[in-house]
Amino acid sequence: DAKTTQPNSMESNEEEPVHLPCNHSTISGTDYIHWYRQLPSQGPEYVIHGLTSNVNNRMASLAIAEDRKSSTLILHRATLRDAAVYYCILTAGNTPLVFGKGTRLSVIA
Amino acid sequence: DADVTQTPRNRITKTGKRIMLECSQTKGHDRMYWYRQDPGLGLRLIYYSFDVKDINKGEISDGYSVSRQAQAKFSLSLESAIPNQTALYFCATSAWTSSYNEQFFGPGTRLTVL
Numbered sequence: 420d421a422k423t424t425q426p427n428s429m430e431s432n433e434e435e436p437v438h439l440p441c442n443h444s445t446i447s448g449t450d451y452i453h454w455y456r457q458l459p460s461q462g463p464e465y466v467i468h469g470l471t472s473n474v475n476n477r478m479a480s481l482a483i484a485e486d487r488k489s490s491t492l493i494l495h496r497a498t499l500r501d502a503a504v505y506y507c508i509l510t511a512g513n514t515p516l517v518f519g520k521g522t523r524l525s526v527i528a
Numbered sequence: 529d530a531d532v533t534q535t536p537r538n539r540i541t542k543t544g545k546r547i548m549l550e551c552s553q554t555k556g557h558d559r560m561y562w563y564r565q566d567p568g569l570g571l572r573l574i575y576y577s578f579d580v581k582d583i584n585k586g587e588i589s590d591g592y593s594v595s596r597q598a599q600a601k602f603s604l605s606l607e608s609a610i611p612n613q614t615a616l617y618f619c620a621t622s623a624w625t626s627s628y629n630e631q632f633f634g635p636g637t638r639l640t641v642l
Contacts, residue, residue, distance in 0.1 A: 451628050451629075453628065453629065455631075461633075461635065461636075462618045462620070462633025462634055462635060462636055463571065463618075463631075463633050464633065465630045465631065465632075468628045468630070504570075506570060510628070510629050512629075513559075513622075513624060513625055513628075513629050514629065515561055515573050515576050515586065515629070515631075516571075516573075516620075516629060516631055517573065517587075518563075518570030518571040518572070519570050520568075520569060520570050521570055
């Protein structure tokens, strides 16, 4: 599986935008970029995914570099409820997710 | 009602005991997964099943077995529990798609082996 690199932790102020980076320099042409998050005491939940183009949904935006070797998850206005561990995961097609350690996001009121 | 349920939610057992963790889903998905999570770490895949007759080993299957009793049910067994199997266990489901993989996770089972 292609590997991803994320910072161990990040901090943000409430109601400010948050940019969570992910490096995936060995990504292959068929790999999709997924983001999941895990709120405290819960199972992970899907946030967003993309292949080549930037993506937006109700939860977040995903910005993918032109060479696809990195991506950024953007939370437009962080809330206290967004405090979680965020995982950047590459999958080829419908293969099972392989989780790394993710980035722990703290949101300060 | 939750789409993916796990029973029990918490279990304390002793070394050498046989333990079964159960997962049920009402999402109609054909694919089901078992993961474990240790403190401060991400989830690791134990077993997965793409349909009732399909079972596949994941990254850390040693010491575990599974049974897919029906499309909606996927059980994880520890034949002889040991302390380093103390962890948080998650079940997940997904539907087949040609591209991305959106997995839906249950609430987890916290297992302690003494």
